[in-house]
Amino acid sequence: MNIKHHLDEATLMSYAAGSMSQAMALVVACHLSMCTACRNRAHESEAIGGMLLDNLKPAPVGDDALAQVLACIDGLPELEAEPSGASLNTSLNNRASCEKAESFSSNNDQITSASSVPSPLDDYIGSSLEHIEWNRIVPGVHYHDLPCKTERGGVSRLLRIAPGKAMLPHSHDGNELTLILRGSFTDEVGRFTVGDIADLDNEIQHQPLVDSNEDCICLIATDAPLKFSTLLGKIVQPMTGF
Amino acid sequence: MESKPPGEDVNNVVSMRQAEAPKRWSDRLSDLAKTKDKALYIQLFKHFAPKVKAYIIRLGLVETTAEELMQETMLAVWRKAHLFNPSKAAASTWIFTLARNQSIDWMRKQKYPEYGLESWHEEPDDESDVCEQVVTSDRMAKVISQLPEDQAQVIYMSFYEGRSHSDISARLGVPLGSVKSRIRLASGKIKMMWSDDV
Ligand SMILES: [Zn+2]
Numbered sequence: 001m002n003i004k005h006h007l008d009e010a011t012l013m014s015y016a017a018g019s020m021s022q023a024m025a026l027v028v029a030c031h032l033s034m035c036t037a038c039r040n041r042a043h044e045s046e047a048i049g050g051m052l053l054d055n056l057k058p059a060p061v062g063d064d065a066l067a068q069v070l071a072c073i074d075g076l077p078e079l080e081a082e083p084s085g086a087s088l089n090t091s092l093n094n095r096a097s098c099e100k101a102e103s104f105s106s107n108n109d110q111i112t113s114a115s116s117v118p119s120p121l122d123d124y125i126g127s128s129l130e131h132i133e134w135n136r137i138v139p140g141v142h143y144h145d146l147p148c149k150t151e152r153g154g155v156s157r158l159l160r161i162a163p164g165k166a167m168l169p170h171s172h173d174g175n176e177l178t179l180i181l182r183g184s185f186t187d188e189v190g191r192f193t194v195g196d197i198a199d200l201d202n203e204i205q206h207q208p209l210v211d212s213n214e215d216c217i218c219l220i221a222t223d224a225p226l227k228f229s230t231l232l233g234k235i236v237q238p239m240t241g242f
Numbered sequence: 243m244e245s246k247p248p249g250e251d252v253n254n255v256v257s258m259r260q261a262e263a264p265k266r267w268s269d270r271l272s273d274l275a276k277t278k279d280k281a282l283y284i285q286l287f288k289h290f291a292p293k294v295k296a297y298i299i300r301l302g303l304v305e306t307t308a309e310e311l312m313q314e315t316m317l318a319v320w321r322k323a324h325l326f327n328p329s330k331a332a333a334s335t336w337i338f339t340l341a342r343n344q345s346i347d348w349m350r351k352q353k354y355p356e357y358g359l360e361s362w363h364e365e366p367d368d369e370s371d372v373c374e375q376v377v378t379s380d381r382m383a384k385v386i387s388q389l390p391e392d393q394a395q396v397i398y399m400s401f402y403e404g405r406s407h408s409d410i411s412a413r414l415g416v417p418l419g420s421v422k423s424r425i426r427l428a429s430g431k432i433k434m435m436w437s438d439d440v
Contacts, residue, residue: 009429010421013397017342029355033357044433050338059295061292065312073317119357175407201422
């Protein structure tokens with residue numbers, strides 16, 4: 001994969017800090033699963049969090065905290081060598097903490113082929129782009145909403161746009177992340193192919209045009225509603241929810 | 243902490259002291275993966291649990307929740323120790339990400355999308371310029387203490403208070419673009435310092 005468009009530094013930092021909406025974080029995590037360069041940059045940003053942790057003034061922990069955690073450890077089956085596996089029934093104060101911890105070792109590998117889905121997106125749509133239920137906005141433009149929480153009325157969705165179609169020109173009130181999963185498009189910023197991410201903020205107005213032979217599928221998240229700059233866009237906005 | 247204005251504790255960041263021998267903890271954590279030695283785990287617990295709890299409290303969660311999430315984080319340290327790679331990260335960095343994910347998941351009642359803990363374990367590759375991460379905490383403390391206050395503040399508000407760019411922008415009364423450029427500047431300095439030292 002030849003990725004040319006990467007995450008903005010401020011975006012990576014926000015992701016590393018855990019201060020991003022789930023919708024935006026999903027797009028970031030998907031790009032990270034496809035891009036070694038950004039993954040290394042993310043590790044550097046997370047090192048800031050580690051340093052801050054190192055330097056924190058300790059807070060007193062409960063007297064029995066260690067005993068409780070050790071009891072939970074003793075209740076664990078010996079499955080540490082095989083990271084994924086059956087759900088755990090051992091419980092620490094019936095908090096289901098073990099099950100919860102288990103659930104996030106399920107992220108498997110990085111994306112392996114153009115047709116597979118980045119692993120963080122798996123949880124939402126399964127492992128294939130072929131079985132998505134699409135809703136039509138206008139001919140040649142379809143969407144599928146993802147159940148991600150956003151702040152300030154942003155959205156998180158998949159878009160499928162036919163060759164030769166343009167998205168409506170728009171600018172942003174907040175940030176917009178667009179990750180290409182299939183096909184390609186070109187806008188004022190450049191050409192975007194699979195794995196590329198457009199990381200835009202309110203400085204930029206753009207109108208992406210699909211220039212691949214196949215439908216272009218992208219994962220989009222915004223943290224505020226888009227501002228459409230044409231009259232048509234303003235009319236369509238209430239219908240599309242953008 | 244709700245009663246304080248945001249970012250007030252920025253002096254804590256600016257006057258940050260050098261962390262105590264992070265490499266030692268990274269070695270212990272990777273030994274733990276191999277040996278599953280409880281005594282080793284107890285040492286790690288005693289060192290990190292109070293810091294993890296302090297971090298979670300700073301995100302604005304109440305004591306009892308922080309205690310619970312701290313325990314879950316420390317349990318994850320035991321369970322996932324085999325995914326830790328000391329050439330990729332300091333122990334504190336790795337434990338920070340576990341604590342971050344636990345807290346965010348709890349606050350949202352939804353999973354914080356994650357790019358996979360496996361990537362913590364992948365071998366360093368040639369195209370990237372991965373430095374010896376184990377010593378970075380030391381350097382980072384030094385670098386952050388040298389940042390201009392407005393830059394240290396946005397880093398602080400992101401990591402310790404979990405605030406989004408737009409939230410920071412609203413609270414400080416500066417445009418979103420300025421928040422982002424402060425973060426970029428801070429990050430550029432931190433990373434430059436890194437490569438200078440290597
Ligand atoms: Zn990238």
